[in-house]
Amino acid sequence: MNEQRRQILQMLTEGKITADEAERLIDALEREQPDSPPGAAPRPKPRPKYLRVVLSSADNFGGDGPGRVNVRVPLQLLRAGVRLTSLIPPQALSQVNVELAKSGVPIDLTQLKPQHIEELIEQLDDVTVDVDQPDAKVQVFCE
């Protein structure tokens, strides 16, 4: 127990502060003191390995009750899938571009290089999507 925490508890026992005040002070103390000792290099955040998609629905489709979908996909699988897309022949990509443009999505897939998608997947680590509705909840995150 460090000195500051001891002082707070001492003040509490002497009746100088209330239990709520002591709790707030200890919380503030913990916020100020990170777990790692000062001067030590911060521990690298463990890299997520999986992309999780969790969907909970309160809708009662077909009278079966609420539904739930829980998908866990290794990020490595996404990378492998991205590498496969580089095998798509250019003529197929141009056809896809035309169809996308017709649908109002003017994206040129021929400009999308595998390294760009690799970078995208690298940054997926920090992505968290939460959709909350009264009857459904969707969460997309990496773990």
Place this chain on the structure above:
Amino acid sequence: MIPQLVTVRHRRANGRRLRLYVPVLPVLLVLSPLLVPAVLVGLVACLATRISPVGALRGAGQLLCALPGTRIEVAQGATALRISVR
């Protein structure tokens, strides 16, 4: 490392449960006579669509090796399906 075990669990609305454990390597060995013609068909398809067969094979291999850890669960009321690859 290719997947070793695929587990399929199915719970029906009447409460009956089905658990299926599929060992991938023995199944692949059993199906190996069919794999050779399948690879040949894939090769022809690659040549017809001007895709590098080596790249396609490597991509498929990477995809297969990345599968372990995949888990898919779908539940609707009393019915549920869970597929996990280990």
